[in-house]
Amino acid sequence: MRYLPLTQPDREAMLAVIGAATIDDLFVDVPEAARLDGPVRDLPMHASEMAVERHMSALAKKNLTAGEAPFFLGCGAYKHHVPASVDHLIQRGEFLTAYTPYQPEIAQGTLQMLFEFQTQVARLLGTDVANASMYDGSTACWEAIVMARRITKRGKAILSSGLHPHYVSVSKTMAKFTGDVLDTAAPELAADMDLDQLIAKIDDDTSCVVVQYPDILGRIADLRPLADACHAKKALLIAVVTEPVALGAITSPGEMDADIVVGEGQSLGVGLQFGGPYVGLFGCKDKYVRQMPGRLCGETVDADGRRGFVLTLSTREQHIRREKATSNICTNSGLCALAFSIHMTLLGEAGLRQLAEINHAGAVSAAERLSQIPGVELVNDSFFNEFTLKLPTEARPVVRTLADRGILAGVSLGRLYPGEDALANGLVVAVTETTTAEDVETLASALQEILA
Amino acid sequence: MSRFFTKDHEWVDVDGDIGTVGISEYAQSQLGDVVFVDVPEAGKTLSKGDEAAVVESVKAASDVYSPVSGTVTEGNAALTDDSSLVNSDAEAAGWFFKLTLSDPSELDSLMDEAAYATFVEGL
Numbered sequence: 001m002r003y004l005p006l007t008q009p010d011r012e013a014m015l016a017v018i019g020a021a022t023i024d025d026l027f028v029d030v031p032e033a034a035r036l037d038g039p040v041r042d043l044p045m046h047a048s049e050m051a052v053e054r055h056m057s058a059l060a061k062k063n064l065t066a067g068e069a070p071f072f073l074g075c076g077a078y079k080h081h082v083p084a085s086v087d088h089l090i091q092r093g094e095f096l097t098a099y100t101p102y103q104p105e106i107a108q109g110t111l112q113m114l115f116e117f118q119t120q121v122a123r124l125l126g127t128d129v130a131n132a133s134m135y136d137g138s139t140a141c142w143e144a145i146v147m148a149r150r151i152t153k154r155g156k157a158i159l160s161s162g163l164h165p166h167y168v169s170v171s172k173t174m175a176k177f178t179g180d181v182l183d184t185a186a187p188e189l190a191a192d193m194d195l196d197q198l199i200a201k202i203d204d205d206t207s208c209v210v211v212q213y214p215d216i217l218g219r220i221a222d223l224r225p226l227a228d229a230c231h232a233k234k235a236l237l238i239a240v241v242t243e244p245v246a247l248g249a250i251t252s253p254g255e256m257d258a259d260i261v262v263g264e265g266q267s268l269g270v271g272l273q274f275g276g277p278y279v280g281l282f283g284c285k286d287k288y289v290r291q292m293p294g295r296l297c298g299e300t301v302d303a304d305g306r307r308g309f310v311l312t313l314s315t316r317e318q319h320i321r322r323e324k325a326t327s328n329i330c331t332n333s334g335l336c337a338l339a340f341s342i343h344m345t346l347l348g349e350a351g352l353r354q355l356a357e358i359n360h361a362g363a364v365s366a367a368e369r370l371s372q373i374p375g376v377e378l379v380n381d382s383f384f385n386e387f388t389l390k391l392p393t394e395a396r397p398v399v400r401t402l403a404d405r406g407i408l409a410g411v412s413l414g415r416l417y418p419g420e421d422a423l424a425n426g427l428v429v430a431v432t433e434t435t436t437a438e439d440v441e442t443l444a445s446a447l448q449e450i451l452a
Numbered sequence: 453m454s455r456f457f458t459k460d461h462e463w464v465d466v467d468g469d470i471g472t473v474g475i476s477e478y479a480q481s482q483l484g485d486v487v488f489v490d491v492p493e494a495g496k497t498l499s500k501g502d503e504a505a506v507v508e509s510v511k512a513a514s515d516v517y518s519p520v521s522g523t524v525t526e527g528n529a530a531l532t533d534d535s536s537l538v539n540s541d542a543e544a545a546g547w548f549f550k551l552t553l554s555d556p557s558e559l560d561s562l563m564d565e566a567a568y569a570t571f572v573e574g575l
Contacts, residue, residue, distance in 0.1 A: 290488060315488075315513040324513075 074430025126254025127283030134280025137264025162215025248356030
């Protein structure tokens with residue numbers, strides 16, 4: 001890392017230019033109580049690089065990482081195998097140093113990559129078009145809700161109880177500033193999704209219904225009746241996909257007539273990375289493309305008839321439209337999109353299907369084994385690579401005990417839905433191609449022992 | 453029928469109490485290739501100076517303001533299929549919307565064709 005020192009005369013010269021007497025004058029807007037009034041407590045003023053390294057690695061060793069334990073966590077972030085070639089390719093200088101197309105038409109390679117990404121995403125989601133990467137799945141979900149408001153000119157969104165609570169939380173935060181009304185509920189530990197309840201709620205004020213697929217409990221349903229019910233009331237159906245690998249095996253929401261399909265692309269090419277950066281996916285029907293956030297990368301020919309790529313529909317972006325932009329998120333997660341695209345390319349269509357089959361088969365075996373444990377009940381009657389178990393006791397302390405034994409057993413619903421007592425016994429278990437039969441057996445044995 | 457212009461380069465043709473609004477030939481020449489026009493829906497009430505429509509060219513999006521107050525009776529549906537009408541025929545077939553004028557006296561503050569031509573020359 002470069003160290004750029006400032007001398008006292010440098011500081012004084014800069015302060016003089018902006019008319020401040022001292023550095024503290026720059027921070028007068030920060031409340032006194034929030035300011036640091038001395039050295040950080042318990043932190044030495046200096047230490048050697050080697051000592052810092054040793055200390056940091058000792059701290060890091062306290063973590064139980066995804067790679068060193070039987071791992072069953074999912075709920076929107078999944079541990080998949082990312083081929084080493086993905087990491088190698090995204091770090092090539094041509095991509096790494098030029099991935100943000102500030103002078104778009106000059107960056108033909110970047111534009112071509114974004115074009116490929118859009119094509120892959122549109123095919124995966126089953127939509128006519130897809131844009132070139134959003135920030136992440138949760139913000140893409142919110143962008144879809146405001147897009148539905150722009151299209152329908154209505155301000156009430158009905159969110160499925162099966163929508164990830166963090167996605168709901170992001171939407172609620174944003175809705176504070178737009179005035180959108182969000183109708184939400186917590187899920188029930190039942191095999192059926194809440195499609196009938198959603199259909200019953202749709203009225204003339206409804207802009208959209210947002211449903212997750214597979215949902216937070218791992219359940220899968222045919223979305224066509226819901227799409228029909230939305231369209232009968234001139235509302236839109238938004239489908240959220242947090243596990244895109246699922247679409248290698250199950251019918252895409254676009255094929256079931258969802259108007260907007262958004263998702264989280266982390267599963268393909270992007271590691272768990274402590275929760276980010278991730279990459280949002282966003283596709284919609286062609287007729288709504290003008291209301292889609294972000295911009296598209298399009299294919300064209302130049303004056304000599306040679307193939308080329310351009311950014312198009314950029315006129316809806318914040319650098320041109322400012323407060324009237326369709327979105328004010330200032331990232332396109334370009335490097336994560338590149339990783340997604342390379343991983344998809346390496347897999348190919350047949351490879352994605354095969355990967356999906358491996359995931360599903362592993363999850364079916366795990367569900368069978370775990371539901372044999374006395375007192376443990378499988379909630380789902382359909383799932384892809386993630387399902388919900390109902391334990392005979394609260395899941396949260398069970399997960400904690402298993403973590404202490406070096407097993408990351410899944411996500412307890414008590415943690416996702418604090419205060420919802422009816423969900424406290426629920427445990428969401430994810431299985432991917434990285435999960436071995438031994439991992440499942442280790443979890444099953446330990447769980448049986450704890451519950452006995 | 454008489455035609456009036458604004459300093460923001462909108463024109464309005466007035467026939468009885470019905471006004472037809474578009475952007476000037478000069479404006480379209482400055483915008484370049486128009487790729488999309490968002491016109492207001494019938495029934496929308498506009499005050500003079502309100503944002504009424506949006507015209508997008510390849511690199512820019514511009515608001516179109518209502519030159520007069522009134523209620524929109526029709527948006528030009530032809531622009532949905534062919535926004536290039538704004539380029540090819542800005543002051544006739546490329547009109548944006550029609551409205552019923554609620555205060556015809558507002559026309560007094562607008563420019564006639566000759567005054568607008570002088571205004572544009574000075575830009």
